[in-house]
Amino acid sequence: MSTIKQQIAEVTSSFNERLSTVQDIELLEKIRVDFLGRKGKLTELMQALKALSPDEKREVGPLLNKLKQDLEAQYLTKKNDLDASRHQQDALQKSSFDVSAYRPNQEAGSLHPYTHITQIIENVFMTMGYDIADGPEMEKDFYNFEALNIPQDHPARDMQDTIWLKMPERLMRTHTSSVQIHTMEKTKPPLAIVAPGRAYRFEATDASHDYVFKQCEGLLVGKDISMANLLATTKTFLQAIFEKEEIELRVRPGYFPFVEPGIEIDIRCIFCKSGCSTCKQSRWIESMGAGLVNPNVLKHCGIDSTQYSGFAFGFGLTRLAMLKYGINDIRMLHNNSVEFLEQFS
CATH class of the missing domain: 3.30.930.10 (Bira Bifunctional Protein; Domain 2)
Structure with a gap:
């Protein structure tokens, strides 16, 4: 059982490391498949659960469910952030406003x-x-x-x-x-x-x-x-x-x-x-x-x-x-x- 707990910790660490560096929606999808897909690391851990005794299953099962919830939540948060960033970039590209254009200083008014x-x-x-x-x-x-x-x-x-x-x-x-x-x-x-x-x-x-x-x-x-x-x-x-x-x-x-x-x-x-x-x-x-x-x-x-x-x-x-x-x-x-x-x- 200690081995599967160690694997849960390793999966969590690996997922967080890869998620923190991804800046592309396609790469994010690959991470999702690697960890949450039908042949992903989480599925492998679920299959390993079958070999455990009933008492071990009762202890490890909730840990795997929590791991799944945490990975899905982090994935969705990252996906929303990347989607928002992409929409903002698309809007800027479509806009005629050039943020780098020269803008003369605004003349300050004064009281009469x-x-x-x-x-x-x-x-x-x-x-x-x-x-x-x-x-x-x-x-x-x-x-x-x-x-x-x-x-x-x-x-x-x-x-x-x-x-x-x-x-x-x-x-x-x-x-x-x-x-x-x-x-x-x-x-x-x-x-x-x-x-x-x-x-x-x-x-x-x-x-x-x-x-x-x-x-x-x-x-x-x-x-x-x-x-x-x-x-x-x-x-x-x-x-x-x-x-x-x-x-x-x-x-x-x-x-x-x-x-x-x-x-x-x-x-x-x-x-x-x-x-x-x-x-x-x-x-x-x-x-x-x-x-x-x-x-x-x-x-x-x-x-x-x-x-x-x-x-x-x-x-x-x-x-x-x-x-x-x-x-x-x-x-x-x-x-x-x-x-x-x-x-x-």
Whole structure:
């Protein structure tokens, strides 16, 4: 019996050795015949079983059955692997795709300066607890003018400034300040938002003006909001945008119907110390208009102006992008020049 057990071990070892090296379906079939065929090695072992005693048969029989199952399972696994490999090779040969063909490097894209500066602004204000708000670009007269304390006879309603639509009381918003009203109608104070977006003016296009431009509006409403809060917020924002700890601000009076008092905030020129073409030799650069929210605006939105106050500010994203990236012509931001845009990749 020890002899037949030794033969089982030898058959197993020989089968595994030959199976591990075969890479051809025809050779695999020959291995199957040699070991599992009617005249194969397994059949020889089965015939040798007849010469054993009943007790030996009961011991060796299960070993031979297990050997047969193991050899058949390994054979089928190898056959499936070779079939799959052959099908893959056939598919590649039939395909017109040449894996060795030269493929030029894919040109990497980049964010547009508008998108980049918008993301920076949003991130800065979100760290200060502000939400990002949005509103319709085709606006109603009420939201663009009336609710912002701009009466019917205000110059901003002049046909030369505003793009009016044929639909009654409809226009293309002239500023993103209209988002203030939408937000205050839906959200009760305290609230803090910034609203970047497009605005439209009926203007001729030149190096510093366009009829479509990007603007960002900021609004904070709560209790005991003061001018000090406004100036601290704008300074923190400008320091983050221009990546400078030392930002000198200049505040001067300004008029905006929806804030009272209104101010203009300038920053000391970040490009020079004694005057340059960017600051027009003045050493100051206009950055934004701002002020404390006019009580009439709060009343239009159903907010008690005796309980709540707030500040608002607005600045041109276009101008900010031009300053940050040293762009001297606004039209470069819209002409889709690859040579210009690839500078920001």
